[in-house]
Structures are given as structure tokens and as C-alpha cells.
Amino acid sequence: MIDFDKPEPPSFDMRRSQVEHSVEFNPTKRNSNLLHAASGIWNEQKKVFSREYSHKDFCLAHLFTDLKFEGGILGLAYVGSPRRNSVGGICTPEYFKNGYTLYLNSGLSSSRNHYGQ
Secondary structure: OOOOOOOOOOOOOOOOOOOOOOOOOOOOOOOOOOOOOOOOOHHHHHHHHOOOHHHHHOOOEEEEEOOOOHHHOOEEEOOOOOOOOOOOOOOOOOEEEOOEEEOOOEEEEEOOOOOOO
């Protein structure tokens, strides 16, 4: 847990960076590139991204993209809760739902603003 009352600011250490060059999207393929530009599928992409097995080794997995989201969306993420045994957010444990193992320590965002610039 991050203590924001400490004199030193919290920091993060990047352990792995992966650059994808294609725009393939296949929701049944585990390592599918999630940068498909079709409208209306960003929430599904977040779900597929959260199934990536390697996310279990990290406190946070984030997908950065330069594609415009529909509807002015700048990003999507699973948000943590202060409630005991809740899932979602940084360093959350794996979660099982509908036959999938999900890693809800994940999110995605675009470097484009809601005007696509």
C-alpha cells in the first residue's frame, strides 16, 4: 500500500516494456494486440488485456496507445477499493470469473485527447 503521507513521493519501477507494431485484435487469442481501431470495443479490449498471464508478476500492467477512443474516453482501468477483500487496482491478486483468470491490476490509455489530437 502506498503511504502518501510520507515525505518522499511514491515511485514506480518499470520492469518490462513491449512495443506492438500491428493493429490486430482477436479476443480469443491470449497475446492479441489490443490496438484495434474499430469503434465500441475498448471495454472488451480492457477485459482481454486483463487476461494476460504475465500480469501476475507485476503490481500494475498498463497499455499505452496512440489511437483515439470513441466517445471522448481517454482510458479504462480496473479501480481499487478500500473495502477488505475487494479486487481491482494496483497489486490486486488474480481473480476468477466466467472461466477466466483475470488480473485486475491493468488499464489502458491513449495519448490522444478527446478530439483525436
